[in-house]
Amino acid sequence: MPPARKLLRFPVCEVVLLLLFLKCETCARNLDVGENAIDRQNPENLQDDFVGKELTKRAVTEDQAVEREAEPFKDYTGWQMLRIFPPSTSVLDQVLTSLEVDPRVVVLGVFKAQLAIDVALSPTTPLEAVLSPAHQPNLCNLDDKKSFRLKDPISPRKISRQCSDKRSPENETKSLGNGRKDKNSDNFLGWKTVDGFLSPRSARQHNVTQPLSWDDYYRYDSMVLFIQRLANEYSTVEYLEIGKSFEGRPLLALVFALRPAQMVKQYRKSILKNRRLRNRESENPSTEKKRHKRKTNKKKKNTKTFVFIEAGIHAREWISPAMATFLAQQLADAGRKFLRRVTVIVAPMANPDGYEFSHTTDRMWRKNRRETPDSACRGVDLNRNWAKAWGSSGSSGDPCSDTYRGVEAFSEPETQALRDLALAWMEKISLYLSFHSYGNFVLHPWSYSESPSSKERLLKKVAKRIRKHMKRNGYPDFKGGQTGDILYQASGTSEDYMHDAGVQYAYTIELPHYSFILDPENILPVSTAVWRTLVCTIGIVAKKQSVLAFCKKRLVKIQLKNGKTASGWFDKKLPLEEAEQSIMERYNMTEKRRAKDDVKRNLFLSDLK
Numbered sequence: 031m032p033p034a035r036k037l038l039r040f041p042v043c044e045v046v047l048l049l050l051f052l053k054c055e056t057c058a059r060n061l062d063v064g065e066n067a068i069d070r071q072n073p074e075n076l077q078d079d080f081v082g083k084e085l086t087k088r089a090v091t092e093d094q095a096v097e098r099e100a101e102p103f104k105d106y107t108g109w110q111m112l113r114i115f116p117p118s119t120s121v122l123d124q125v126l127t128s129l130e131v132d133p134r135v136v137v138l139g140v141f142k143a144q145l146a147i148d149v150a151l152s153p154t155t156p157l158e159a160v161l162s163p164a165h166q167p168n169l170c171n172l173d174d175k176k177s178f179r180l181k182d183p184i185s186p187r188k189i190s191r192q193c194s195d196k197r198s199p200e201n202e203t204k205s206l207g208n209g210r211k212d213k214n215s216d217n218f219l220g221w222k223t224v225d226g227f228l229s230p231r232s233a234r235q236h237n238v239t240q241p242l243s244w245d246d247y248y249r250y251d252s253m254v255l256f257i258q259r260l261a262n263e264y265s266t267v268e269y270l271e272i273g274k275s276f277e278g279r280p281l282l283a284l285v286f287a288l289r290p291a292q293m294v295k296q297y298r299k300s301i302l303k304n305r306r307l308r309n310r311e312s313e314n315p316s317t318e319k320k321r322h323k324r325k326t327n328k329k330k331k332n333t334k335t336f337v338f339i340e341a342g343i344h345a346r347e348w349i350s351p352a353m354a355t356f357l358a359q360q361l362a363d364a365g366r367k368f369l370r371r372v373t374v375i376v377a378p379m380a381n382p383d384g385y386e387f388s389h390t391t392d393r394m395w396r397k398n399r400r401e402t403p404d405s406a407c408r409g410v411d412l413n414r415n416w417a418k419a420w421g422s423s424g425s426s427g428d429p430c431s432d433t434y435r436g437v438e439a440f441s442e443p444e445t446q447a448l449r450d451l452a453l454a455w456m457e458k459i460s461l462y463l464s465f466h467s468y469g470n471f472v473l474h475p476w477s478y479s480e481s482p483s484s485k486e487r488l489l490k491k492v493a494k495r496i497r498k499h500m501k502r503n504g505y506p507d508f509k510g511g512q513t514g515d516i517l518y519q520a521s522g523t524s525e526d527y528m529h530d531a532g533v534q535y536a537y538t539i540e541l542p543h544y545s546f547i548l549d550p551e552n553i554l555p556v557s558t559a560v561w562r563t564l565v566c567t568i569g570i571v572a573k574k575q576s577v578l579a580f581c582k583k584r585l586v587k588i589q590l591k592n593g594k595t596a597s598g599w600f601d602k603k604l605p606l607e608e609a610e611q612s613i614m615e616r617y618n619m620t621e622k623r624r625a626k627d628d629v630k631r632n633l634f635l636s637d638l639k
């Protein structure tokens with residue numbers, strides 16, 4: 031007898047169960063803030079949640095909007111963006127330490143290889159005021175030095191020379207006070223203002239009738255609708271709800287494959303399997319190691335090239351999710367011919383709570399919106415929350431820090447969801463790309479350490495090709511290297527986790543330009559460059575001529591009268607008009623064939639009658 035009918039016979043029982051259920055729901059909300067939202071759900075509900083086509087706009091916005099407290103908009107008007115050039119790594123460390131704890135400063139980026147720190151500085155605060163007096167070198171404004179370009183690394187000697195040209199009497203006195211250090215270039219710290227800062231245009235609000243057109247930074251609601259629409263329109267696209275963010279927003283990922291529904295099933299199966307394994311591990315921790323060993327030793331089934339793309343893990347880096355949705359559209363239009371050889375997963379918005387908060391309240395917000403042990407500070411840096419080297423240097427235990435790692439590895443629903451998504455196909459994934467902004471870098475593991483990966487040679491080889499293609503597509507400044515060397519040591523990153531779990535080619539891409547506050551006009555050029563680079567990179571990783579061939583082609587699309595698009599791959603040398611004409615002819619032929627088939631079918635049906 032079905033349990034529902036039993037309940038009807040025992041109304042008291044039903045009421046008790048209902049009360050228990052409500053109570054459990056409440057306590058779950060209070061206690062399991064770090065638990066994966068998926069784990070809270072019944073397996074029976076998984077199907078609905080994951081296929082999730084019925085996801086409504088209400089689920090995304092209204093429910094949470096009521097619960098979230100409104101915070102005043104943080105006004106950055108007049109804040110200056112500076113690039114600071116410490117003369118040595120040790121000075122960089124000291125300067126960074128004093129900047130990170132200062133509320134008058136937002137650290138925007140640390141570029142160790144270039145000896146540079148980018149900061150936003152409150153308008154009423156001089157730079158001297160935020161540096162630790164114990165380690166304060168002589169300051170020197172490099173703004174008027176013509177030879178100097180922002181992207182150039184600047185040598186300590188150069189800073190010393192340029193600064194000593196125009197030393198103020200005040201600096202002279204300080205230098206004398208430091209005695210011997212005067213001759214040492216460590217005593218100078220250069221800085222330069224960066225243009226084009228702090229005119230954040232508010233992004234488009236939700237607009238149901240209009241599809242994303244990459245002319246602006248869209249809000250999360252619009253992205254959700256875009257994702258749903260893509261899955262509805264294309265037979266090669268499916269979307270998954272991989273969890274819920276801390277504030278309850280759905281975390282979505284897109285699957286691009288010949289049979290995407292099959293992938294949804296695989297994912298669902300993997301979730302249940304991993305949950306069982308995790309439960310067993312919590313009872314007996316020694317099994318964890320075994321599982322990991324088995325996982326990494328498993329040979330990759332190289333039938334197709336499997337790519338995993340993650341974007342938007344840092345809230346304020348708006349161009350990253352904008353670019354990822356563009357990639358998603360391209361992958362949908364790439365068609366079955368492309369997907370016969372390649373399977374791609376895209377998680378275009380890994381941190382929706384932070385992203386929305388960066389739109390509504392604080393443009394400089396980086397983390398998610400988790401409540402922390404320190405009631406004054408919120409948020410965990412989702413790119414310091416992964417298990418590889420979690421908690422080691424290169425992250426912070428201070429909840430107020432922008433690189434706060436959380437209370438334990440994978441404490442956040444957002445990182446849990448991404449991990450579980452990757453675990454469904456870990457043995458197959460050969461290329462992992464995590465998109466960030468900014469800096470023009472392709473970075474490879476390890477980020478937690480300066481020692482190289484055992485796969486360093488291969489990682490560098492593919493990174494070189496990524497750089498080459500980004501340069502060819504309009505970004506000549508693209509550079510590369512090991513994350514720990516180029517930027518700064520960072521522990522608990524997605525790149526390290528994926529590489530450690532067996533993904534040979536795992537990269538962090540710092541998208542072009544020198545600020546994450548970019549005019550929306552940059553979205554299309556950056557996204558197009560990344561798309562072209564991606565197609566060629568997949569070819570290199572696949573090591574198959576049939577996949578590499580796409581690198582020499584381009585994806586051409588035409589808009590049809592019915593509002594749909596038709597597309598095809600053509601040799602780059604073929605004039606665009608000819609390519610478009612060819613698509614049109616092919617489309618007309620298919621339509622004719624379809625009409626013929628319809629006539630035949632109708633005749634057959636009328637015969638039956």
Ligand SMILES: [Zn+2]
Nearest residue numbers: 344347466467
């Ligand atoms: Zn980032």
